[in-house]
Each structure stands twice: as structure tokens, then as C-alpha cells.
Amino acid sequence: MKTYLVGGAVRDRLLGLPPGDRDFVVVGETPDSMLAAGFRPVGRDFPVFLHPDTGEEHALARTERKSAPGHRGFVVHADPSVTLEQDLERRDFTINAIAEDADGNLVDPFGGVRDLEARVLRHVGAAFVEDPLRVLRAARFMARFAPLGFRVAPETMALMQRMSASGELSSLVAERVWQELCKALAAPQPSAFLRTLREADALAVVLPEVDALYGVPQRAEYHPEIDTGAHQELVSDMAARLAPGDTVVGFAALTHDLGKALTPKQELPRHIGHERAGVAPLRRLCERLKVPLEHRDLAIIACREHLNVHRMLELRDETVLELLERCDAFRKPGRIEKLVIACEADKRGRLGLEDQPYPQGPELRRLHAAALAVNARDLATEGLDGPRIGQALRKARIAAIRAARQS
Numbered sequence: 001m002k003t004y005l006v007g008g009a010v011r012d013r014l015l016g017l018p019p020g021d022r023d024f025v026v027v028g029e030t031p032d033s034m035l036a037a038g039f040r041p042v043g044r045d046f047p048v049f050l051h052p053d054t055g056e057e058h059a060l061a062r063t064e065r066k067s068a069p070g071h072r073g074f075v076v077h078a079d080p081s082v083t084l085e086q087d088l089e090r091r092d093f094t095i096n097a098i099a100e101d102a103d104g105n106l107v108d109p110f111g112g113v114r115d116l117e118a119r120v121l122r123h124v125g126a127a128f129v130e131d132p133l134r135v136l137r138a139a140r141f142m143a144r145f146a147p148l149g150f151r152v153a154p155e156t157m158a159l160m161q162r163m164s165a166s167g168e169l170s171s172l173v174a175e176r177v178w179q180e181l182c183k184a185l186a187a188p189q190p191s192a193f194l195r196t197l198r199e200a201d202a203l204a205v206v207l208p209e210v211d212a213l214y215g216v217p218q219r220a221e222y223h224p225e226i227d228t229g230a231h232q233e234l235v236s237d238m239a240a241r242l243a244p245g246d247t248v249v250g251f252a253a254l255t256h257d258l259g260k261a262l263t264p265k266q267e268l269p270r271h272i273g274h275e276r277a278g279v280a281p282l283r284r285l286c287e288r289l290k291v292p293l294e295h296r297d298l299a300i301i302a303c304r305e306h307l308n309v310h311r312m313l314e315l316r317d318e319t320v321l322e323l324l325e326r327c328d329a330f331r332k333p334g335r336i337e338k339l340v341i342a343c344e345a346d347k348r349g350r351l352g353l354e355d356q357p358y359p360q361g362p363e364l365r366r367l368h369a370a371a372l373a374v375n376a377r378d379l380a381t382e383g384l385d386g387p388r389i390g391q392a393l394r395k396a397r398i399a400a401i402r403a404a405r406q407s
């Protein structure tokens with residue numbers, strides 16, 4: 001059986017990055033011969049099989065990689081006469097179209113190694129347009145590789161712009177768009193995802209709520225020299241630095257200021273009420289992309305509460321308790337930590353404040369712990385019951401917060 005390692009595993013090893021999943025391409029086989037060799041099929045539309053021992057994915061060489069409406073992946077036709085080169089020719093980027101045989105020899109007909117060395121993301125050929133998701137893939141590869149010095153080749157960017165103009169991006173299914181956004185948020189530089197999509201005229205199609213922040217001025221005392229769009233880029237990169245790989249924090253950081261596109265664009269914008277105004281566009285985005293509940297819930301809390309967290313040190317004890325209650329922190333303990341990191345990214349994602357500490361974080365955690373130390377069971381043993389327990393619990397928790405503040 002002629003089997004080659006392809007795609008991300010070869011690319012990442014050549015870049016000296018830690019190896020991820022290994023994908024293989026198999027030449028000259030049919031679904032029946034794969035089954036006869038003990039491989040297990042994956043799904044119905046994909047001629048992909050799992051190795052009986054390693055469980056690694058082996059795809060039959062194919063000449064079509066179209067995404068079809070309603071399909072999560074490709075509609076493909078396996079054909080044993082398809083050569084390795086024909087398969088590689090239909091792939092997205094030259095750096096993803098390098099194959100390696102079992103002896104470690106590279107097969108690189110489209111100059112992938114040269115482009116890796118030159119740090120260029122270049123499409124392989126005309127088949128690039130077969131899958132509009134590739135515009136988003138380019139952007140998420142930039143989120144990962146821009147810190148290594150990568151740029152998109154001008155001819156590839158021109159092609160991406162034509163793909164955006166064709167209107168095909170709006171046919172992408174939500175799950176595929178969300179998956180690329182998530183991979184970008186898990187990468188070291190999510191801002192490169194946003195910038196690449198903007199340059200390709202695609203951000204307004206796939207994330208119009210995020211795109212709407214560009215051109216909206218920031219509050220003068222923050223950084224008047226950049227707009228709200230640039231602020232969300234800085235905040236997203238800071239979140240990736242503070243919580244690497246945490247897409248729940250990353251999504252909250254990205255979307256916390258969506259309301260600023262809706263608050264009046266005065267000469268000295270103060271964006272009063274943007275934290276409440278942002279919830280509606282955020283919910284719309286989450287519904288459209290079928291964002292998982294964990295991501296959605298934290299993003300809504302961060303959107304609504306980020307100003308309260310910033311003001312935390314000045315808040316009254318009652319207001320601190322309300323903030324903690326609104327965060328649902330008593331039921332989901334990890335959430336307060338993530339909220340604090342998203343808010344810290346907001347604060348430190350401002351020019352000149354990158355290395356400043358964020359005292360609200362440790363303080364909020366400390367008060368949260370003090371409030372949590374009081375529980376309803378303690379009060380029940382004091383003979384209280386029913387609605388009076390709720391009131392007493394509130395009072396006792398406010399007292400605990402007050403005591404912790406003074407200690």
C-alpha cells in the first residue's frame with residue numbers, strides 16, 4: 001500500500017513545531033481494498049479510513065475537494081487512478097501540499113518547502129476556489145504563523161478577495177466557520193485572523209458584528225490613536241497571551257465591546273451603555289454560528305459586566321455580591337477566573353498598559369472565596385428556613401465580603 005504523511009504534520013515538523021495529528025493519503029486503493037486490509041471507514045461522504053492499530057486517518061487520494069451546501073466537509077469521489085501529485089494539486093496551500101513517504105523522502109511538487117522557508121502562505125492552484133472555507137483557513141493559519149513572520153502571497157490575497165466578492169462565503173455552514181474562529185482564538189495571534197479576513201473583504205460576511213467596530217473611535221483617554229476595531233485586536237492578542245489556547249476566554253475578549261458599534265459616535269465618544277447594547281449583537285452572532293453554551297455564557301457575562309469588574313475596587317459590598325451572583329459564579333466556579341482574565345485582557349490590551357498589573361483580578365477572587373465560604377447549611381443549623389435563609393445568606397455573605405476587604 002502506497003501511503004504518505006501529508007498536511008499539517010509534515011508542515012509543522014519542517015517548521016520545528018510540536019507534532020499534532022498525523023493525516024495520511026493512500027494512493028491506488030479503493031474503499032473495498034481498504035476494508036479488506038482491516039481499515040475502518042469514517043462517515044459516509046469521506047473516503048477516509050482509520051488504521052486498525054494506530055487509529056490514524058488515511059484518506060484515499062482524490063481529485064475533488066468541493067464543499068457542498070448542507071455538508072460539513074467535502075463531497076469526494078475516490079478513484080484508484082488518482083496520483084499523489086493530483087491529490088496534492090487540489091489542496092489549499094503549498095505549505096500543506098508536501099507529502100512524506102515511509103522512508104522520510106519528501107514529495108513537494110508545488111514548492112511548499114520553498115514557501116515555508118520564505119514564510120509565504122500561497123495557494124496551490126486554481127482548485128483553491130473549490131472550497132470557500134479556505135479564505136477562513138488562510139486567516140487562521142495567519143493567526144498561528146504570523147508570529148513566525150508569515151504573510152499571505154499577494155496573488156492568494158487577490159484570489160481570496162474574488163472569492164469574497166462572489167458571495168460564496170455566506171453559504172458556509174455555521175459549524176465550519178465556528179471551528180476556524182476557534183482555531184484562530186487558540187492561536188498566539190488572533191488579530192492576524194481578523195486582519196487577514198478584513199483584507200480579503202470577508203470579515204463583514206462571516207463576522208459582521210465584529211467588523212462593525214472598525215472605524216468606531218475609542219474613548220479619547222484610552223488610546224485615541226486607534227479605533228475600537230484595533231482595540232479588539234489588541235485585547236484578543238492579550239487574551240491569547242494570558243490564557244493560551246483557552247477559546248472560552250478568547251471569545252469573551254473578542255466580543256466584549258460589540259456594543260460600541262451601537263453607541264453614539266460623538267466627537268469624544270464615551271460609549272455610555274455599550275456593555276448593555278452589546279448583548280443583542282452578541283446573541284445574534286452566537287445563534288448564527290451555533291456557539292457552544294460555555295463560550296456564549298461567559299461572553300455575555302463579560303460583555304455585560306466588564307465595566308463592573310474594572311470598577312470592582314470602588315464598588316460597594318452589596319454591588320460586589322450582585323456582580324458575583326450575576327456571574328453565576330456560585331454554580332460554575334471556574335467562570336469567575338475566566339471572566340477576570342477576559343477583563344484583564346481588556347485593560348492590558350491598551351497601548352502602554354500591556355505590562356501593568358490588574359489588581360481587580362486577585363481581589364475579586366479573594367472576595368468570591370470569602371462569600372462562598374458562607375453557605376446555606378450553616379444558616380439552616382441556626383434554625384432559619386424558607387425565604388429567610390435567602391435573605392440571611394445575602395447578609396452573611398455581604399458581611400464576609402466586608403470583613404475580607406478590611407483584612
Ligand SMILES: Nc1ccn([C@@H]2O[C@H](COP(=O)(O)OP(=O)(O)OP(=O)(O)O)[C@@H](O)[C@H]2O)c(=O)n1
Nearest residue numbers: 007008009020023090091092096097131133134
Ligand atoms: N478546505 C481544506 C481542508 C483541508 N485541506 C487539506 O487537508 C489537510 C488537513 O486538513 P486539516 O487537518 O484541517 O488542517 P492541517 O493543515 O492538518 O492543520 P491543523 O491540523 O493545524 O489544523 C490540509 O493540510 C490540506 O492539505 C484542504 O486542502 N482544504
